[in-house]
Amino acid sequence: xxxxxxxxxxxxxxxxxxxxxxxxxxxxxxxxxxxxxxxxxxxxxxxxxxxxxxxxxxxxxxxxxxxxxxxxxxxxxxxxxxxxxxxxxxxxxxxxxxxxxxxxxxxxxxxxxxxxxxxxxxxxxxxxxxxxxxxxxxxxxxxxxxxxxxxxxxxxxxxxxxxxxxxxxxxxxxxxxxxxxxxxxxxxxxxxxxxxxxxxxxxxxxxxxxxxxxxxxxxxxxxxxxxxxxxxxxxxxxxxxxxxxxxxxxxxxxxxxxxxxxxxxxxxxxxxxxxxxxxxxxxxxxxx
Amino acid sequence: xxxxxxxxxxxxxxxxxxxxxxxxxxxxxxxxxxxxxxxxxxxxxxxxxxxxxxxxxxxxxxxxxxxxxxxxxxxxxxxxxxxxxxxxxxxxxxxxxxxxxxxxxxxxxxxxxxxxxxxxxxxxxxxxxxxxxxxxxxxxxxxxxxxxxxxxxxxxxxxxxxxxxxxxxxxxxxxxxxxxxxxxxxxxxxxxxxxxxxxxxxxxxxxxxxxxxxxxxxxxxxxxxxxxxxxxx
Numbered sequence: 001x002x003x004x005x006x007x008x009x010x011x012x013x014x015x016x017x018x019x020x021x022x023x024x025x026x027x028x029x030x031x032x033x034x035x036x037x038x039x040x041x042x043x044x045x046x047x048x049x050x051x052x053x054x055x056x057x058x059x060x061x062x063x064x065x066x067x068x069x070x071x072x073x074x075x076x077x078x079x080x081x082x083x084x085x086x087x088x089x090x091x092x093x094x095x096x097x098x099x100x101x102x103x104x105x106x107x108x109x110x111x112x113x114x115x116x117x118x119x120x121x122x123x124x125x126x127x128x129x130x131x132x133x134x135x136x137x138x139x140x141x142x143x144x145x146x147x148x149x150x151x152x153x154x155x156x157x158x159x160x161x162x163x164x165x166x167x168x169x170x171x172x173x174x175x176x177x178x179x180x181x182x183x184x185x186x187x188x189x190x191x192x193x194x195x196x197x198x199x200x201x202x203x204x205x206x207x208x209x210x211x212x213x214x215x216x217x218x219x220x221x222x223x224x225x226x227x228x229x230x231x232x233x234x235x236x237x238x239x240x241x242x243x244x245x246x247x248x249x250x251x252x253x254x255x256x257x258x259x260x261x262x263x264x265x266x267x268x269x270x271x272x273x274x275x276x277x278x279x280x281x282x283x284x285x286x287x288x
Numbered sequence: 289x290x291x292x293x294x295x296x297x298x299x300x301x302x303x304x305x306x307x308x309x310x311x312x313x314x315x316x317x318x319x320x321x322x323x324x325x326x327x328x329x330x331x332x333x334x335x336x337x338x339x340x341x342x343x344x345x346x347x348x349x350x351x352x353x354x355x356x357x358x359x360x361x362x363x364x365x366x367x368x369x370x371x372x373x374x375x376x377x378x379x380x381x382x383x384x385x386x387x388x389x390x391x392x393x394x395x396x397x398x399x400x401x402x403x404x405x406x407x408x409x410x411x412x413x414x415x416x417x418x419x420x421x422x423x424x425x426x427x428x429x430x431x432x433x434x435x436x437x438x439x440x441x442x443x444x445x446x447x448x449x450x451x452x453x454x455x456x457x458x459x460x461x462x463x464x465x466x467x468x469x470x471x472x473x474x475x476x477x478x479x480x481x482x483x484x485x486x487x488x489x490x491x492x493x494x495x496x497x498x499x500x501x502x503x504x505x506x507x508x509x510x511x512x513x514x515x516x517x518x519x520x521x
Contacts, residue, residue: 164388164393167385167388167392168392170378170380170381170385171389173380174379174381175376175378177360178376178378180339180340180359181338181364181369182389182392182435183391183393183439184389184393185361
């Protein structure tokens, strides 16, 4: 009984990580219908950026992530404004092709710069610390991951529904031409959205890099988890994305509890199962 | 000098030319109406002035400045706001959010704000939390007009605001126009409803096939001359 409870809790905590992977993807897709196939590689890129800041400047990884956030925001803004905006239009193929190419460029750039060795960001002993919550032990880092994921989703929801920028995001998503008549510049709005997505990517990278080993080629696998979380949750719903991440996380920990080889497969099976029962995801948006 | 003026304005969609040298002028404090049949180029004219369609810089003058080539956000920042054909409310935004987006990203001074727009159209105050698209057609049109007013425009462009609405609703909406004029806006209305256009406007332009075919004050225009300018026979 305790072991089942333990598995569920570990699954929920793992789901927090997947929700962080997915939140940026969900944000960008929700606003500009852009599927960014380089999303996983951008997470890995951010992890290397944090690693460099930690090793070169001797920063604490959390401080390094804070330093990396504005850099990644600027990189995301420029990426969207100067490259991805040119791919947006009625045809959905150009953004897919360009971000697929970007994924290859980032992977090979990182391989050139950092070799294929797997790395890890040291969190100064925090990664092995744990708390006893009743009958189960919970790792401090996994707990922080989930708390961060919830904080990110609350933050993004507040931004979306309580601020002038959030109104502009939704208006531009509805109708960019009419948004222009209101004084909104859709290209800048899209650039800002991708910048914010890259801040979330940096937070995801912090936990990716401190919890497990990473190397330049692991991005696409993270992209798959992120996609699955977004689709299970229902496109465009951030809380749904968290639920989707948790579904995959629980499925993976149960799979691993039965047989470690089944961990990844169990997550994908859960995804297919949800699609079978709820093709539009758990929390689909009413208007689409 | 006119506040807003087009000279030799042309517009095309690919190979199709929609406007052939349109000259109109709007003076400070004036309301003009543009009438014409479907496809005459009225909406294209509005889209050219509001920056949705780019033109030659000197084809549109506003307060002496060449604005023909500017994009829509720059046009609205200069004080020309548009109520687009079909209302085009933002479906993801509530009524109040639709109004607030009308003054996005800038501090605007002037008569119009949430309170004065709600005073102009009291029903919107009751429906402020509803999604914009959950309202009746007439109420949606009120939101679209209020949204444009929120930027405190010097020129208000209204494209086919009576389209698809019941006569009693159209009357209610036009009843707000005197207060909009008093608050300082000069107005261009595009109308298919000739009777309504003649009632509200100081001067009328009639368009046919991308050209101005008739212009004058309502009192000087007879039914026959309008008919000839409208249909070409």
